[in-house]
Amino acid sequence: MQLFYNSNISETDTNFSFDKDESRHIAKVLRKTIGDKLHITNGKGWVFVAEIILAEQKKCVVSIQSKSLQPKRNYNLHLAVAPTKMNDRYEWFLEKATEIGVETITPIICEHSERKVVKIERFEKIIQSAMKQSLQYYLPKLNKPIAFKDFIDQNFKAQIFIAHCEETDKKSLKSQLKTATDCTILIGPEGDFSVKEIEMALQRNFIPVTLGETRLRTETAAIAACHSVAFLNEF
Secondary structure (H helix, E strand, O other): OOEEEOOOOOOOOOEEEOOHHHHHHHHHHOOOOOOOEEEEEOOEOEEEEEEEEEEOOOOEEEEEEEEEEOOOOOOOEEEEEOOOOOHHHHHHHHHHHHHHOOOEEEEEEOOOOOOOOOOHHHHHHHHHHHHHHOOOOEOOEEOOOEEHHHHHOOOOOOEEEEEOOOOOOOEEHHHHOOOOOOEEEEEOOOOOOOHHHHHHHHHOOOEEEEOOOOOOOHHHHHHHHHHHHHHHOOO
C-alpha cells in the first residue's frame, strides 16, 4: 500500500483536491488515473480511502470512499536531541525514529554543540516521508531548536531522562522505563553534555541513564533510546 500525506484533508470532507505539485506527482509521475484508489492520511490519525475522479497534472481530485481513525500508542516519547555536526546524521536519526515510533522531537542547543542552526523545513519533509514509508498515521511533532537550559526548565509530566557519558552513577535506561508511560529523553552532542548541564538536569530531577557499555554517536544513541521505549511497550 502506498500512503499519501496531506495535512489539509479533514474527516468532514467528501471530496478533496490536491495542490499543483502533488497533483503532478500523482498524475504524471505515478501515472494514476480516474478510478484508481489512494490511501491518504492527515497525520492526525485519520486514514482515508479515496477514488480519483479527476486526474490532471494541475489538479487531482478524489472522492472520499471511507475513513477511519487509527488508535494512538499507549505512550508518548519525546526525544530532545542535540543537532549533529553533519546534517545527514541528524536526518538519518529523524527518519529512523519516525519509522520506529516517536511523538515529539526537539533539537536542543548545548554548550558543546558544533551545529546551532538547523533546517526545520527540510527536517519536516524527511519526517513526512518516513511516516508515509512506514505506513503510520500520526505525524511526529518537530519543535524549533531551543537552548538546553530553557528546555529543561519546562514543566514535564512524564518520566525524564538524560543519557550521558560521564563516569558517574547511572542506571540502565531499560531498567528505569515504565510501560504505557510518557517519557522524555535527552541526548547530547558529539562532545556530550557539559558537566554543568548534567548537574542542571539532575537538579531538575532528570534521571541519569546509560544506553549500553559502548560509547554511541549522538544519532545512534537517539535511535537506541527510541527502540528501547518501543520494544518495551510491545509487550
